[in-house]
Amino acid sequence: MPPKKQVKEEKILLGRPGNNLKSGIVGLANVGKSTLFQAITKCSLGNPANFPFATIDPEEARVIVPDARYDWLCEQYKPKSKVPANLTVYDIAGLTRGASTGAGLGNAFLSHIRAVDAIFQVVRCFDDAEIIHVEGDVDPVRDLTIISEELRIKDIEFVEKALEALKKQTRRGGQSLEMKKLKEEEATVEKILALLKDGKDVRKENWAPKEVEVINPLFLLTAKPVVFLVNLSEKDYIRQKNKHLPKIAEWVKEHAPGDPIIPLSVSFEERLTRFETEAEAEEECKTLGTKSALPKIITTMRQTLNLGSFFTTGTDEVRQWTIRKGTKAPAAAGVIHGDFEKTFIQAVVYNYDVLKEYGNEADVKAAGKVLTKGKDYEMQDGDILLVKAGAAKA
Numbered sequence: 001m002p003p004k005k006q007v008k009e010e011k012i013l014l015g016r017p018g019n020n021l022k023s024g025i026v027g028l029a030n031v032g033k034s035t036l037f038q039a040i041t042k043c044s045l046g047n048p049a050n051f052p053f054a055t056i057d058p059e060e061a062r063v064i065v066p067d068a069r070y071d072w073l074c075e076q077y078k079p080k081s082k083v084p085a086n087l088t089v090y091d092i093a094g095l096t097r098g099a100s101t102g103a104g105l106g107n108a109f110l111s112h113i114r115a116v117d118a119i120f121q122v123v124r125c126f127d128d129a130e131i132i133h134v135e136g137d138v139d140p141v142r143d144l145t146i147i148s149e150e151l152r153i154k155d156i157e158f159v160e161k162a163l164e165a166l167k168k169q170t171r172r173g174g175q176s177l178e179m180k181k182l183k184e185e186e187a188t189v190e191k192i193l194a195l196l197k198d199g200k201d202v203r204k205e206n207w208a209p210k211e212v213e214v215i216n217p218l219f220l221l222t223a224k225p226v227v228f229l230v231n232l233s234e235k236d237y238i239r240q241k242n243k244h245l246p247k248i249a250e251w252v253k254e255h256a257p258g259d260p261i262i263p264l265s266v267s268f269e270e271r272l273t274r275f276e277t278e279a280e281a282e283e284e285c286k287t288l289g290t291k292s293a294l295p296k297i298i299t300t301m302r303q304t305l306n307l308g309s310f311f312t313t314g315t316d317e318v319r320q321w322t323i324r325k326g327t328k329a330p331a332a333a334g335v336i337h338g339d340f341e342k343t344f345i346q347a348v349v350y351n352y353d354v355l356k357e358y359g360n361e362a363d364v365k366a367a368g369k370v371l372t373k374g375k376d377y378e379m380q381d382g383d384i385l386l387v388k389a390g391a392a393k394a
Contacts, residue, residue: 013306013324014203014215014223015117020322022060023301024090024116028143031124032231032266037061037091039269040294062086065302065309066295069352069382070320073313076360083319085309087298090116113151118225118305120297121147125244126233126267140230140244141251148201148255151221156196162218163189188214196222201256225304228252228261229297237265238290260300264293308381311352312336313361329377333387343390347373352382 015021025033041061065085074082092112113119123140166186170179188211195205201222207215215223228248236242245263252261272292275281285291308325310332311318321335329349334341350370358364379385 014207014212015225015305020088021117021305021307022088022090022115023118023120023305024092024113025120025122026092026113026147027122028124028146031122031143033122034059034091035270036120036122036229036231036264036266037089039266039273040297041089042273059091061089063089063298065298065320065322067309067320069309069356070311070318072356073311073318073352077313077315077318079313079315079318081317081319083317085320085322087301089120092116113221113224114219116224118227118301120227120229120301122229122231122266123248124231125242125248126231126236126265138244141247144228144248144251144255152196152199152201155202155220155222156193158218158220159189159193159196163193184210185214192218192220204256226256226259227297227301227304228256228259230261230263232263232265234265234268234271237263237268237293238288260304262293262297262300264297269294308379310379310381310383310385312386313384323379325381327379328375329373329379329385329387330375332379332385333389336387340387340389344375345388345390347377348386348388349373349377349379349383351380352384355384 025037027033037059041063063086065087067085070084090112121144123143124138125140127138163186166182166189170182170186173179191211192202192215195202202215202220203223203225230242230245230248232242240263242263249261252259268290269292272281272284275284281292302322306325307322308327309320309322311320321332323332323335329347330341330344333344333347348370349372350364354369355361355364358367358369364370
């Protein structure tokens with residue numbers, strides 16, 4: 001008999017599969033978070049203050065996702081209305097050692113992280129006598145360790161409370177289906193607690209579907225995907241060298257294997273925002289032989305959240321919609337309008353790559369590349385979609 005074909009098991013994703021997911025900028029105080037937020041969102045919060053906790057309430061902004069496909073479609077259709085995809089970003093107050101026990105703005109800070117779906121973790125690698133470091137000197141590996149430990153300590157606290165509540169219920173005993181479910185939940189929560197106490201992050205474990213159902217409502221800090229942003233001086237960013245980078249790479253490989261690391265210079269990004277036009281900023285990058293790291297930061301976070309896009313096109317509007325990869329056609333239709341999911345009949349679909357190849361919609365149709373798909377169709381990144389739906393019930 002021929003050997004059985006090995007099917008690669010997909011890791012089940014933690015977190016909610018929503019289309020309006022939020023990312024928080026997190027780090028110790030005075031590492032460049034608020035300045036990065038201003039640069040990334042092209043909005044000003046006034047001058048960030050040079051002292052810890054200048055940001056007290058998380059500031060929120062929506063960032064346009066750079067995508068050449070969307071730009072090309074707008075050029076083709078020249079629509080009256082253009083709506084790009086966006087990513088919601090929060091600037092969260094700086095953490096300090098002991099935040100998990102309430103130091104600094106500890107609990108407020110940690111509750112704000114609980115509310116986001118993913119974390120941009122900023123770590124400082126630049127020396128500047130004028131910008132105070134909350135720990136006294138620049139040591140990114142120490143800073144990474146502090147943040148990692150604070151988040152894990154807080155998760156242990158959350159999980160211990162959840163376990164205590166479950167044990168109160170399972171002590172009643174009995175053989176009902178509800179009791180069986182509670183005992184399974186208790187076993188999962190005990191497993192999470194053991195993992196955290198062993199110094200590991202929840203997101204790095206492989207969890208079964210039933211375990212994921214238990215984990216998600218806990219909103220654990222170490223379950224959230226992370227993109228590490230290494231804040232360099234402008235000089236180091238341009239030459240792409242810094243003595244701390246190898247140590248950071250080593251730390252991430254050991255403690256958060258697979259998580260993306262993106263070097264940037266927040267001071268350089270902030271300087272680029274001061275140019276009056278995009279063309280002037282691009283010219284400055286060209287002169288220095290470098291480019292802004294912001295587009296990469298935004299697109300990397302979308303990949304980390306496992307997000308993709310589909311488009312609706314026409315002369316009235318070109319719009320880029322955000323969905324989680326693996327979304328079925330009815331759920332994608334529901335992103336456009338809730339009623340479309342309930343009354344979904346079929347999807348008329350072709351991919352951006354096909355349109356680009358043939359040049360226009362008429363030639364795509366003539367080549368027989370427009371597909372009619374049913375409820376089981378799994379949307380592909382870059383699909384162009386027309387939904388056929390029934391009338392909504394009044």
